[in-house]
Amino acid sequence: xxxxxxxxxxxxxxxxxxxxxxxxxxxxxxxxxxxxxxxxxxxxxxxxxxxxxxxxxxxxxxxxxxxxxxxxxxxxxxxxxxxxxxxxxxxxxxxxxxxxxxxxxxxxxxxxxxxxxxxxxxxxxxxxxxxxxxxxxxxxxxxxxxxxxxxxxxxxxxxxxxxxxxxxxxxxxxxxxxxxxxxxxxxxxxxxxxxxxxxxxxxxxxxxxxxxxxxxx
Amino acid sequence: xxxxxxxxxxxxxxxxxxxxxxxxxxxxxxxxxxxxxxxxxxxxxxxxxxxxxxxxxxxxxxxxxxxxxxxxxxxxxxxxxxxxxxxxxxxxxxxxxxxxxxxxxxxxxxxxxxxxxxxxxxxxxxxxxxxxxxxxxxxxxxxxxxxxxxxxxxxxxxxxxxxxxxxxxxxxxxxxxxxxxxxxxxxxxxxxxxxxxxxxxxxxxxxxxxxxxxxxx
Numbered sequence: 001x002x003x004x005x006x007x008x009x010x011x012x013x014x015x016x017x018x019x020x021x022x023x024x025x026x027x028x029x030x031x032x033x034x035x036x037x038x039x040x041x042x043x044x045x046x047x048x049x050x051x052x053x054x055x056x057x058x059x060x061x062x063x064x065x066x067x068x069x070x071x072x073x074x075x076x077x078x079x080x081x082x083x084x085x086x087x088x089x090x091x092x093x094x095x096x097x098x099x100x101x102x103x104x105x106x107x108x109x110x111x112x113x114x115x116x117x118x119x120x121x122x123x124x125x126x127x128x129x130x131x132x133x134x135x136x137x138x139x140x141x142x143x144x145x146x147x148x149x150x151x152x153x154x155x156x157x158x159x160x161x162x163x164x165x166x167x168x169x170x171x172x173x174x175x176x177x178x179x180x181x182x183x184x185x186x187x188x189x190x191x192x193x194x195x196x197x198x199x200x201x202x203x204x205x206x207x208x209x210x211x212x213x214x215x216x217x
Numbered sequence: 218x219x220x221x222x223x224x225x226x227x228x229x230x231x232x233x234x235x236x237x238x239x240x241x242x243x244x245x246x247x248x249x250x251x252x253x254x255x256x257x258x259x260x261x262x263x264x265x266x267x268x269x270x271x272x273x274x275x276x277x278x279x280x281x282x283x284x285x286x287x288x289x290x291x292x293x294x295x296x297x298x299x300x301x302x303x304x305x306x307x308x309x310x311x312x313x314x315x316x317x318x319x320x321x322x323x324x325x326x327x328x329x330x331x332x333x334x335x336x337x338x339x340x341x342x343x344x345x346x347x348x349x350x351x352x353x354x355x356x357x358x359x360x361x362x363x364x365x366x367x368x369x370x371x372x373x374x375x376x377x378x379x380x381x382x383x384x385x386x387x388x389x390x391x392x393x394x395x396x397x398x399x400x401x402x403x404x405x406x407x408x409x410x411x412x413x414x415x416x417x418x419x420x421x422x423x424x425x426x427x428x429x430x431x432x433x434x
Contacts, residue, residue, distance in 0.1 A: 012422070017414060083423075094318045099412075108420070109420075110416070172423060175415070191415055195316075197237070203390075204229055206300075206366075
């Protein structure tokens with residue numbers, strides 16, 4: 001796996017897109033595609049596709065293209081999708097509940113083991129058959145259960161505290177929805193979904209067009 | 218605003234992070250900071266910070282650093298936050314409801330005008346005082362109301378259809394949560410939040426550690 005270490009985040013972030021397009025091709029019973037055809041579908045240049053995939057192995061065949069089922073299987077493996085990830089969600093607010101109900105979650109191999117919240121009204125409820133526990137029990141739960149991925153859906157001010165509990169209990173993957181940059185030891189992977197930052201990228205790109213100056217109404 | 222055109226997406230995607238850190242500084246009554254101090258906080262190098270900000274103007278002063286309130290105001294303007302954005306959400310499922318309830322939304326200048334869904338059980342309900350309309354009325358609503366931003370929270374197979382309705386009604390900003398790449402005319406800005414792709418980046422980076430091979434249980 002050492003080869004992976006040298007691969008740029010830009011390439012890594014394109015991999016799931018390859019995976020998605022290949023799944024679509026499979027669903028349409030396409031079992032073979034050239035990098036050029038894939039290029040027109042996915043919107044990357046053919047040479048970029050070849051370069052990206054060459055980071056992980058020698059998949060395409062000159063004059064034949066890519067075998068879709070094989071490449072899909074390979075990329076699934078590269079993405080770690082042959083694995084199951086025992087997962088907990090902390091924060092059963094809107095985002096937490098959306099993630100808990102997120103249909104792709106289990107399909108991708110994430111087993112939602114428990115949800116935690118601080119709100120007594122939510123504790124004891126079930127979301128998609130998964131119980132909401134008192135957040136005070138998170139540490140004990142993590143000591144009793146091997147959890148691979150922790151999802152943080154709490155307000156910013158509490159996010160680092162939850163992150164620390166995860167890290168102290170050897171949770172190596174953190175999917176963070178709190179609008180804050182978490183600190184953790186280097187061996188912990190933190191993937192952020194910062195909705196505000198996505199929204200501000202949109203407003204930036206709208207470039208002042210099509211909007212009303214604030215206060216005008 | 219032409220200057221903006223030449224700025225790389227990498228720089229653009231860092232801007233909201235500057236904005237977030239500057240807001241924190243403001244909240245802590247810090248009114249002046251050096252690029253070096255900002256660097257230790259935000260995790261970019263001081264020279265990167267200077268380069269990034271120089272794309273938009275000459276903000277820092279040699280030997281003084283950055284005036285936090287001024288820089289915050291400038292970046293807010295650059296990000297289009299002096300504007301209000303009339304917004305609709307299409308798809309009142311988990312993600313749509315999470316976005317509708319998303320507290321940052323209004324603060325950032327997004328006025329949620331209406332929510333649309335296909336599910337009769339949801340139509341007529343209110344989410345945060347905003348009514349859920351029948352999706353069949355989306356086109357008519359957009360013709361009667363000036364909408365700047367459309368949020369797509371419907372399943373993939375319906376997302377392009379909704380995108381087309383937005384584009385045909387001159388909605389120039391689309392925030393897309395459907396796991397699909399939408400096609401629209403060049404003058405339309407599409408910002409994607411692809412949760413699956415974020416999740417697969419996490420599983421990739423976990424690099425097969427800390428997981429159970431599927432089927433073992």
